[in-house]
Amino acid sequence: MPTFHCTRRIEFCDTDMAGIVHFANFFRFMESAEVEYLRARGLSVKMVWEGQNIGFPRVSASCDYLKAAKFEDLLDVEVSTDQVGNKSVTFAFAFSRQGEAIAKGKVTSVCCLVGPGNELQGIDIPPSYRQRLLE
Amino acid sequence: MPTFHCTRRIEFCDTDMAGIVHFANFFRFMESAEVEYLRARGLSVKMVWEGQNIGFPRVSASCDYLKAAKFEDLLDVEVSTDQVGNKSVTFAFAFSRQGEAIAKGKVTSVCCLVGPGNELQGIDIPPSYRQRLLE
Amino acid sequence: MPTFHCTRRIEFCDTDMAGIVHFANFFRFMESAEVEYLRARGLSVKMVWEGQNIGFPRVSASCDYLKAAKFEDLLDVEVSTDQVGNKSVTFAFAFSRQGEAIAKGKVTSVCCLVGPGNELQGIDIPPSYRQRLLE
Amino acid sequence: MPTFHCTRRIEFCDTDMAGIVHFANFFRFMESAEVEYLRARGLSVKMVWEGQNIGFPRVSASCDYLKAAKFEDLLDVEVSTDQVGNKSVTFAFAFSRQGEAIAKGKVTSVCCLVGPGNELQGIDIPPSYRQRLLE
Numbered sequence: 047m048p049t050f051h052c053t054r055r056i057e058f059c060d061t062d063m064a065g066i067v068h069f070a071n072f073f074r075f076m077e078s079a080e081v082e083y084l085r086a087r088g089l090s091v092k093m094v095w096e097g098q099n100i101g102f103p104r105v106s107a108s109c110d111y112l113k114a115a116k117f118e119d120l121l122d123v124e125v126s127t128d129q130v131g132n133k134s135v136t137f138a139f140a141f142s143r144q145g146e147a148i149a150k151g152k153v154t155s156v157c158c159l160v161g162p163g164n165e166l167q168g169i170d171i172p173p174s175y176r177q178r179l180l181e
Numbered sequence: 182m183p184t185f186h187c188t189r190r191i192e193f194c195d196t197d198m199a200g201i202v203h204f205a206n207f208f209r210f211m212e213s214a215e216v217e218y219l220r221a222r223g224l225s226v227k228m229v230w231e232g233q234n235i236g237f238p239r240v241s242a243s244c245d246y247l248k249a250a251k252f253e254d255l256l257d258v259e260v261s262t263d264q265v266g267n268k269s270v271t272f273a274f275a276f277s278r279q280g281e282a283i284a285k286g287k288v289t290s291v292c293c294l295v296g297p298g299n300e301l302q303g304i305d306i307p308p309s310y311r312q313r314l315l316e
Numbered sequence: 317m318p319t320f321h322c323t324r325r326i327e328f329c330d331t332d333m334a335g336i337v338h339f340a341n342f343f344r345f346m347e348s349a350e351v352e353y354l355r356a357r358g359l360s361v362k363m364v365w366e367g368q369n370i371g372f373p374r375v376s377a378s379c380d381y382l383k384a385a386k387f388e389d390l391l392d393v394e395v396s397t398d399q400v401g402n403k404s405v406t407f408a409f410a411f412s413r414q415g416e417a418i419a420k421g422k423v424t425s426v427c428c429l430v431g432p433g434n435e436l437q438g439i440d441i442p443p444s445y446r447q448r449l450l451e
Numbered sequence: 452m453p454t455f456h457c458t459r460r461i462e463f464c465d466t467d468m469a470g471i472v473h474f475a476n477f478f479r480f481m482e483s484a485e486v487e488y489l490r491a492r493g494l495s496v497k498m499v500w501e502g503q504n505i506g507f508p509r510v511s512a513s514c515d516y517l518k519a520a521k522f523e524d525l526l527d528v529e530v531s532t533d534q535v536g537n538k539s540v541t542f543a544f545a546f547s548r549q550g551e552a553i554a555k556g557k558v559t560s561v562c563c564l565v566g567p568g569n570e571l572q573g574i575d576i577p578p579s580y581r582q583r584l585l586e
Binding site: 192193209212225227 | 328329344347348351355387
């Protein structure tokens with residue numbers, strides 16, 4: 047399974063009154079890293095693909111927090127495809143700071159056709175999208 | 182011009198490492214109070230109104246911060262229609278805590294038709310919407 | 317184990333371009349519901365308790381998304397203490413809309429002494445805090 | 452007055468159900484760009500400077516929105532020091548996309564000593580900080 051690396055600089059507004067990154071923000075960071083992984087392969091989480099308007103709504107997400115991250119920290123983010131099913135994809139994320147593990151998480155999404163009113167219909171991941179995803 | 186009152190409880194994630202509400206969050210609070218003002222009149226910021234899909238994208242926003250707000254504070258929010266033009270509406274907001282002024286802000290939006298791909302076209306505020314807005 | 321109910325009104329800024337609540341926001345909603353649960357018992361996630369400055373940093377969080385939530389939806393939130401250990405507490409959350417299940421999640425936190433520079437030291441949950449938590 | 456340029460990639464969670472960047476997020480983007488400006492000069496919005504713990508709480512913020520920004524847009528951000536008083540500093544920000552103006556904003560902050568409980572006391576900007584700021 048391919049892996050991908052990017053970085054994330056912690057912003058002031060990512061912190062809370064405990065002086066550390068608020069735990070919910072790691073889910074934003076995960077999604078952003080997933081989008082970077084996809085962009086590097088010409089893909090996205092919401093796009094027109096071969097004439098179809100597809101999206102990847104999330105069905106589950108989890109994160110374990112090992113060490114606090116702080117304002118101006120530059121985190122390394124490792125993104126990998128943990129599992130790719132017929133209709134769903136699970137990405138795994140490992141956040142670290144100069145080699146020290148900070149957090150680990152997973153996000154699972156399902157492939158959907160997006161209708162004109164944003165209504166969703168689950169479909170198999172298009173084979174050409176899947177192939178690109180796993181490059 | 183009519184006024185409206187609601188409250189806002191400060192949440193943990195609204196704070197930042199300075200131990201106070203992050204300044205950008207007041208703009209979320211203003212929008213939410215505007216929506217409550219509108220809901221009390223059967224209106225919204227994005228809705229089907231007399232068969233037209235209308236929205237109110239923001240064209241300007243400002244806030245002055247007088248005192249810090251903190252976790253679990255219960256803020257009073259006074260909402261008033263500052264100005265209602267042909268195509269735009271400006272709401273004014275005053276945040277206070279037990280009578281002490283915390284922040285004051287304004288947000289101006291323009292009335293738009295929203296197309297199927299979310300494209301926007303400025304229009305006059307429908308007269309029936311305007312009338313309800315000023316009740 | 318005690319349960320608690322509160323509600324959450326979906327705000328415009330909670331949505332994303334898919335027209336539904338962004339998945340990361342459910343973690344904000346969970347924390348806010350936990351704080352309401354605690355407030356109803358005279359407790360909080362960060363407070364001075366019997367002369368000690370204690371906090372509850374999160375060590376893990378997860379959410380399963382069953383149905384999309386939308387702007388202006390009024391969600392019911394059921395909060396329950398899933399597990400209370402010596403040093404940690406896990407809250408479970410069930411979000412529903414008029415009886416329809418929307419999302420289910422869990423958040424685990426550890427009890428810590430908070431030092432003057434916000435440094436954290438894990439401790440046993442004070443017995444009086446634990447007792448109040450389970451009332 | 453010196454200027455500084457950085458970029459900002461729009462993330463999925465920056466958007467709202469109107470399909471565009473939610474207006475409140477531009478204030479996060481402004482703060483982040485200010486921090487980048489400061490970091491390039493060895494400064495920050497909250498730091499120990501010559502033995503003093505200083506911070507820059509915001510006293511006013513405003514933004515005019517000219518064109519919508521969308522998911523995956525790469526915005527150029529021009530940061531300039533609009534005004535530097537004895538105790539306050541105003542930064543101006545201009546967001547553009549391939550030369551097209553998107554938004555313009557300003558944020559004014561005051562220099563404060565930060566006490567052990569995060570209490571704030573306004574002070575003159577330290578001369579050495581000011582000098583670095585204007586380099």
